Amino acid sequence: MLYLVVIVTEGIKCVLPERIITITEDDQFSKLYEIFTCEQFNNQSVEVYVRQNKVDKWVEVSDGLNGDLKIMEVLGYNHVKFSLIESLRNIEPPSFSDAFDIMMRNARQPKLPQLHTEHTRRDLLYNEIIELLQNKKAGWRGGIHQTLGKEFVER
Incomplete structure (x- = not known):
């Protein structure tokens, strides 16, 4: 059984605040993501980051949502951040008049x-x-x- 501190962000904005989630280490990050977000953001691309404690840097999980939660136990990580990728069509430079x-x-x-x-x-x-x-x-x-x-x- 894993006890993980999970957060969802979009850019620098926190979309869902930190919560502690209990899950088995046999699952994948996708299952953790579904449990934590209650399937709110299923249509968006997601990057997965992990770290050991609040002072460490976030490390990206190369397999993303397909990665196994087993690495959390093996490497001693207990923080997970799901970062929603902003779509490029929504990002437009503000049209300020010169x-x-x-x-x-x-x-x-x-x-x-x-x-x-x-x-x-x-x-x-x-x-x-x-x-x-x-x-x-x-x-x-x-x-x-x-x-x-x-x-x-x-x-």
Whole structure:
């Protein structure tokens, strides 16, 4: 009879915390894995690691789930880690916008002069022209909206 400390991880994340499992040494790691996970992760690839105590390094079992638990008794190991292998299609680099791309995208967008405070009918007409240009998605690029654009709307 073997008394093993078992854990399941995925990458650096602990999926199932440590528990002590009792099993016979005649079984394979696959049986231990089924007992411990209650068949939750059957469709995922798994790597098997063992060690003697918490301070030792994990040693990979080359046979994986097909390995015999007899090596635990023979080599004196009592910790088992099942590591779920993350599928490559799920691992995508996060799509963060580059600051330069944001600046270039904003530079390409048409800009309009600022609206005037409506004190007179002329200010009202000025604002209506700007709103008309905005509705038509028209404007100026390259910072000339404050000079040339303003002069255009005022005439």
